Amino acid sequence: QSALTQPASVSGSPGQSITISCTGTSSDVGGYNFVSWYQQHPGKAPKLMIFDVSNRPSGVSDRFSGSKSGNTASLTISGLQADDEAVYYCGSYRSSSTQVFGTGTKVTVL
Amino acid sequence: EVQLVESGGGAVRPGGSLRLSCAASGFTFEDYGMDWVRQAPGKGLEWVSDINWNGGSTSYADSVKGRFTISRDNTKNSLYLQMNSLRAEDTALYYCARKGYLQEAFDIWGQGTMVTVSS
Numbered sequence: 001q002s003a004l005t006q007p008a009s010v011s012g013s014p015g016q017s018i019t020i021s022c023t024g025t026s027s028d029v030g031g032y033n034f035v036s037w038y039q040q041h042p043g044k045a046p047k048l049m050i051f052d053v054s055n056r057p058s059g060v061s062d063r064f065s066g067s068k069s070g071n072t073a074s075l076t077i078s079g080l081q082a083d084d085e086a087v088y089y090c091g092s093y094r095s096s097s098t099q100v101f102g103t104g105t106k107v108t109v110l
Numbered sequence: 111e112v113q114l115v116e117s118g119g120g121a122v123r124p125g126g127s128l129r130l131s132c133a134a135s136g137f138t139f140e141d142y143g144m145d146w147v148r149q150a151p152g153k154g155l156e157w158v159s160d161i162n163w164n165g166g167s168t169s170y171a172d173s174v175k176g177r178f179t180i181s182r183d184n185t186k187n188s189l190y191l192q193m194n195s196l197r198a199e200d201t202a203l204y205y206c207a208r209k210g211y212l213q214e215a216f217d218i219w220g221q222g223t224m225v226t227v228s229s
Binding site: 003032034036038040045046047048051052057089091093096097098100101102103104 | 219220
């Protein structure tokens with residue numbers, strides 16, 4: 001059950017937009033519209049930012065958006081802010097009620 | 111307030127057993143699927159196990175299949191993870207997570223309970 005592939009790090013200046021990719025296979029990301037994204041600050045539990053590819057939970061800023069094309073999903077953070085600095089994980093349903101997470105991307109606000 | 115609180119972690123020798131618990135509050139526990147997710151020190155998230163709303167369906171990561179058992183008691187609003195034949199690579203912070211209603215995403219997380227497997 002190999003993890004989904006994410007870039008190790010992405011950086012941007014305040015106010016800029018950044019995009020994090022999440023590459024899987026047709027058995028997970030490409031096969032279902034059940035991609036989610038999580039934000040994790042150091043020492044904290046993950047927080048759901050996007051579910052079902054592009055939906056935001058109540059309370060999550062509309063600066064966060066998600067999309068998917070084929071076997072690759074993406075998270076875009078627009079208007080980058082200092083508090084966005086965190087590790088971001090994608091997640092996907094894989095089949096038979098199993099799940100898989102991405103390798104994680106460290107976002108740095110320059 | 112919607113809350114998940116894990117307990118039961120600790121230090122154990124290789125080959126030993128532990129039972130983790132997760133107490134849920136602030137929502138109708140029996141309406142939701144529940145999962146365990148772990149994170150080894152300094153590493154990423156790893157999905158461990160899933161149980162549906164009534165405990166009738168469970169699934170496991172290959173890395174724990176045959177050694178871990180997930181269960182729930184809806185009368186006690188509690189989720190459990192029985193961990194047997196523990197290995198050093200099971201050392202991690204174990205999170206209890208709620209699946210969103212009719213979703214496959216985890217919308218509520220506990221703060222985690224640490225499990226350390228070492229001789």
